[in-house]
Amino acid sequence: MKGLLIKDIAYLKQNKSLYFFLIIFGLGFSLFYDNSNFILGYCSVFSGILALGTINYDDYNHGLSFLFTLPPTRKDYVKEKYLLAYGISVVLIIFATILSIATDYRLLHNFHFISLDWLLGILATLFFSFMLIAFLIPIQIKFGSQKSQLAMIIVFGGMALVFILLYLLTQVTGIDIESLFNQIISLSPYLIMTMFILIVALINYVSYRISITMMEKKEF
């Protein structure tokens, strides 16, 4: 497991220019854009993409077939990818949180915005990032580097379509989903948060089991 992590960290080091732009964009938004949430959302999407990049590196030139002649098992490999993705998420969300604090401080000139609700928001972003990972990794394992991009467009396009349809439905029926959503959250934010975390954990567990099954079935 440690050997696999070292390998992936070596791959991640290849993306230096990407990190440079991430930091430049982050700082740019923090300084000139008056919405601190943007950078959090931006970073939450990024962790999954970076973790998927390491699977692409493994896949390059039939590399996976060689990798599975080494001591780590296919299960170890899948487990390591999830842990890596979670690790990248945590690092990126910490980075985004610092920038978000900087933005809010620039706007408000104080730190009063830091509250338990604010912290819950950060935590929700982190778990949203974990949820994306749960969708991305099995797709990448199933379809490989070539077909996975198309598969992701279909999956995320489908999800976007569902949201658009829901939105249109609320327009037609006149239900204000946003205020309904806020109402539910204000009823019991901690309960909602706990439920959200549990759901994300469950989705991740199912995703992990699916990924293992798919990896075990794969032939190289």
Add this chain to the structure above:
Amino acid sequence: MLEIKNVQKKYDHFQLNCTLNIQEGTITGLIGQNGAGKTTLFKAILGLIHIDGGTIQIPPKEEIGVVLADAGFSDYLTIGEIISILENMYMHFEKDYFIQKCDEFNLPRDKKILDFSTGMKAKLKVLIALTHHAQLLILDEPTSGLDVIARDDILNMIREFMEENPHHTVLISSHISSDLESLCDDVYMINDGAIVLHETIDDLLNQYALLKLDDQQYQNIDKAYLLKIKKENYGYCCLTNQKQFYQDNYPDIVIDKNNIDELFFMMIRGE
């Protein structure tokens, strides 16, 4: 050390069905034309593909070193990074020996493998396979596409590995028959997914022979020990595994000096 019993793998247009027994302390060669099933057999042995039948007895992965013809560590890694990976993957990684060999072969530790020549990449692959106290090496075409010097370096690494410990065992496939003749104790020949011949190198070179016969000689010769026959311009070329018999009884016939390439050719093309 490695026992493969009736291992089967079915594809639409190809079927593998092989039995091999690789004895401890030996170097066994696997020879076959492109598409004969060598790589499929290696992949089956290594668990990279799922077999449809049969059994494979193989030591744990920690005790195996593998070279695959078309795969290895990502070209984006450096040897320095590979050292860190290997020392965290294998319990008995021989870091000092690995570094010593890298220096000996002028393999730079801070450059990406992408910048290496074919020979450098091949040496690195073999080095990775044998520096963790492996008991069994499984090498698929480790010398393919290399010049004589690089090939010699690799064959020497394999010989050194064998001399280290009498239990060390190697299964190697190669297109270069001189490599196999100088290295192997025995050879399996694979064709169309099946093993068509298994002999020791000594027997292949001493007992097998190609008889070059004109039509008259062919009519009169005892055909009991002819394995394969092929019509040629001059008459017939015949493969036998009883060279001595024909030498003693037919002193006039031409018996060719043996080599694995011609034997292999006759096994596949002869009737």
